[in-house]
Amino acid sequence: MMWSPEYESMSGERRRELQFKRLKATVERVYNKVGFYRAKMEKAGITPADLRSLDDLKYLPFTTKEDLRLNYPFGLFAAELDEVVRIHASSGTTGKMTVVGYTKNDLGVWSEVMARSIASTGGGRHDRIQIAYGYGLFTGGLGAHYGAELVGAMVVPTSGGNTKRQLQVMRDFGVTVLACTPSYALYMAETAQEQGLDLHALPLRVGIFGAEPWSEPMRQRIEAEFGIKAYDIYGLSEIIGPGVAIECVEQNGLHIAEDHFLPEVIDPVTEQPLADGEKGELVFTTLTKEAFPLIRYRTKDLSILYPEACACGRTTKRMHRILGRTDDMLIIRGVNIFPSQIESVLLENGDTTPHYQLVVDRKGNLDDLEVRIEVSEEMFASEIRKLEELGASIRRKIESALGINVRVKLVEPKSIPRSEGKAVRVIDRRNLYNG
Amino acid sequence: MKVKQISVFLENKSGRLAQVTKILGANRINIRALAIADTADYGILRLIVNDPAKARAVLRAEGLTVRETEVIAVEVPDQPGGLGRVLQELDDKGINIEYMYAFVGKTAENAIVIFRVEETDRAVELLKNSQVKLLPESELYHY
Numbered sequence: 001m002m003w004s005p006e007y008e009s010m011s012g013e014r015r016r017e018l019q020f021k022r023l024k025a026t027v028e029r030v031y032n033k034v035g036f037y038r039a040k041m042e043k044a045g046i047t048p049a050d051l052r053s054l055d056d057l058k059y060l061p062f063t064t065k066e067d068l069r070l071n072y073p074f075g076l077f078a079a080e081l082d083e084v085v086r087i088h089a090s091s092g093t094t095g096k097m098t099v100v101g102y103t104k105n106d107l108g109v110w111s112e113v114m115a116r117s118i119a120s121t122g123g124g125r126h127d128r129i130q131i132a133y134g135y136g137l138f139t140g141g142l143g144a145h146y147g148a149e150l151v152g153a154m155v156v157p158t159s160g161g162n163t164k165r166q167l168q169v170m171r172d173f174g175v176t177v178l179a180c181t182p183s184y185a186l187y188m189a190e191t192a193q194e195q196g197l198d199l200h201a202l203p204l205r206v207g208i209f210g211a212e213p214w215s216e217p218m219r220q221r222i223e224a225e226f227g228i229k230a231y232d233i234y235g236l237s238e239i240i241g242p243g244v245a246i247e248c249v250e251q252n253g254l255h256i257a258e259d260h261f262l263p264e265v266i267d268p269v270t271e272q273p274l275a276d277g278e279k280g281e282l283v284f285t286t287l288t289k290e291a292f293p294l295i296r297y298r299t300k301d302l303s304i305l306y307p308e309a310c311a312c313g314r315t316t317k318r319m320h321r322i323l324g325r326t327d328d329m330l331i332i333r334g335v336n337i338f339p340s341q342i343e344s345v346l347l348e349n350g351d352t353t354p355h356y357q358l359v360v361d362r363k364g365n366l367d368d369l370e371v372r373i374e375v376s377e378e379m380f381a382s383e384i385r386k387l388e389e390l391g392a393s394i395r396r397k398i399e400s401a402l403g404i405n406v407r408v409k410l411v412e413p414k415s416i417p418r419s420e421g422k423a424v425r426v427i428d429r430r431n432l433y434n435g
Numbered sequence: 436m437k438v439k440q441i442s443v444f445l446e447n448k449s450g451r452l453a454q455v456t457k458i459l460g461a462n463r464i465n466i467r468a469l470a471i472a473d474t475a476d477y478g479i480l481r482l483i484v485n486d487p488a489k490a491r492a493v494l495r496a497e498g499l500t501v502r503e504t505e506v507i508a509v510e511v512p513d514q515p516g517g518l519g520r521v522l523q524e525l526d527d528k529g530i531n532i533e534y535m536y537a538f539v540g541k542t543a544e545n546a547i548v549i550f551r552v553e554e555t556d557r558a559v560e561l562l563k564n565s566q567v568k569l570l571p572e573s574e575l576y577h578y
C-alpha cells in the first residue's frame with residue numbers, strides 16, 4: 001500500500017521537475033542563511049542562479065561529517081533557532097556529537113516519510129506498532145513513533161532494553177508490527193525461546209528493522225524465528241533519521257523518498273558521480289528540510305542505485321541494502337562507533353597511546369565489543385589488583401564516551417597483528433555486508 | 436635489602452610459559468623461584484633468577500612486557516610455625532603484604548619466602564633489627 005501515491009508513483013519527468021524546483025529553493029536557502037555554505041559555494045565559483053537543471057547538482061560542493069563537526073552545534077542551521085522545535089544527535093568521530101535540528105515542517109516531512117515506510121511494509125491504522133528503538137537523542141525511537149502515529153496505528157513506545165517486558169507487551173497487547181534494530185530482534189527471539197514464548201502464535205506479522213547494517217541470511221533467520229516479514233529501513237540522522245528509504249513487499253532494494261532526498265552515488269576516491277547500477281558512496285541532498293538542509297552530504301555508506309520500475313508500482317529509485325562503509329565507522333547495537341573515539345580515551349589515560357584493537361562479534365545475537373589493549377611496561381604492575389583496576393578504569397571511560405557496554409581485554413605486546421607497520425584496528429566478525 | 440623480582444605479563448594462551456622458560460634457558464639464566472597469579476584473560480609470572488638484569492633484557496628483546504619489581508626475601512626455618520612467626524612480625528610492624536610465595540633452597544634447612552609489600556623501603560627499615568632474616572641479593576640469587 002502507498003501512503004502518498006501522488007509522490008511515490010509520479011512519473012520520472014514530473015519528479016525531476018519537482019526535485020529541481022526544490023533543489024533550487026534549498027540551495028538558495030543555505031546560500032542566504034548559512035555562511036559556511038555561501039563561502040564554500042563562492043570558493044567553488046557557483047551561485048544559486050547557476051543551477052539550470054538537475055544535472056548541475058554535480059557542480060555543488062560536498063558536505064562532510066567533518067564540516068558538521070567544525071560547525072558544532074548549530075552552525076549549519078538554516079532556520080532561526082526559535083523555529084527549531086527538536087534536536088537530535090549522533091556520535092561524531094572524536095567525541096563531538098553530530099547535532100541536527102528540525103522545524104515543525106521538518107517534523108512533518110519526517111512523519112510523512114516514516115508513514116510511507118510503514119505503509120510500504122503493509123502497516124496501517126489497524127496495526128499495533130511496538131517501537132523498540134531507543135528514544136532520546138538517537139533518531140530511531142521518535143522518528144518511527146511520529147510516523148506510526150501519522151498512519152493512525154496504536155503506538156507502543158517501549159524504547160530499547162528490558163527484553164522480558166518487551167515480549168510481555170508484544171504478547172499481551174497483540175502487537176502486529178515490531179520496529180527495532182535487527183540484532184535486537186534476534187536477541188528478543190532468543191529470549192522468547194528461553195521464556196517458552198511461541199512467537200509464531202502471536203499476531204506479529206511485520207518487522208521494520210534498521211539503524212545498522214544486516215545481511216540477507218540474517219533476514220531469513222529473523223523471518224523464520226518470528227514467522228514474519230522483515231523489512232530493511234534506511235536513514236541517518238544527518239539526512240532526517242529513519243525513513244530515507246524503505247523496502248516494499250518485493251524486498252528488492254529500498255525505495256528512496258526521492259521527492260525529499262535527492263540521491264547520488266559517487267566514486268569515493270575521485271568524487272565523480274557514478275551511473276545508476278554502479279557501486280559507490282551514497283550522497284544525499286535534502287530537498288525540503290528547513291532547519292538542517294544538507295547539500296551533497298557524503299554518507300560514507302556504500303550502495304548501488306536502481307532506477308528501474310518496481311512491481312509494487314512505486315517509481316522512486318531503489319538503493320541496494322548497505323554494502324559497506326568507506327570509513328572505519330562501526331554500528332554496534334544501533335550506535336555509531338568510531339575507533340578514533342576509543343583512541344581519544346586511551347590518550348587521556350596515559351602518556352602514550354597503547355596499541356589497541358576492536359573486536360566486534362555477535363554473541364547470543366547481541367553485538368559484543370571487545371577492546372583489546374596491549375599492556376606496555378608503563379601500564380604493567382606485578383599485582384593483579386592493579387591490572388584489574390587499570391582494565392576497569394579504561395572500560396568505564398570508554399563506556400562513558402561511547403554510551404555502550406564494552407569488554408576490555410589486556411593482551412601482550414605485539415599480539416595485535418600489524419599490517420605495513422600499522423595495527424589492524426578493527427575486526428568485525430559479524431559478516432554484516434554479505435548476502 | 437631489597438631484591439629484584441622479574442614480573443612478566445602473559446596472556447592465558449598455551450605455550451606462553453614454555454616460551455619464557457625457553458628464552459631464559461637459552462640465555463643460561465637460572466630460575467630460583469617462580470609464581471603465577473592469573474585471571475581469566477591473563478596471568479602475571481613472577482620470577483627470581485640468578486641474573487635479573489639480563490633476564491629482563493632478553494625477555495624484553497623478545498617483545499614481552501617485563502618489569503623489575505622490588506621485593507624482600509626472608510629466610511624462614513623449615514619447620515612448623517616458621518612462617519607464622521615471620522608473618523606475625525610483619526603484621527606487628529604494620530607491613531601489608533601484596534602477595535608472597537615460597538621455595539626451599541638447596542640446604543633444605545631453611546625455606547625462602549618472597550614478599551611483595553606495600554612500602555618496600557619502609558619494610559626493610561623496620562625489619563633491619565628484628566628476628567626476621569632478610570636475604571641480600573648476592574645470597575638469594577645463588578641460594
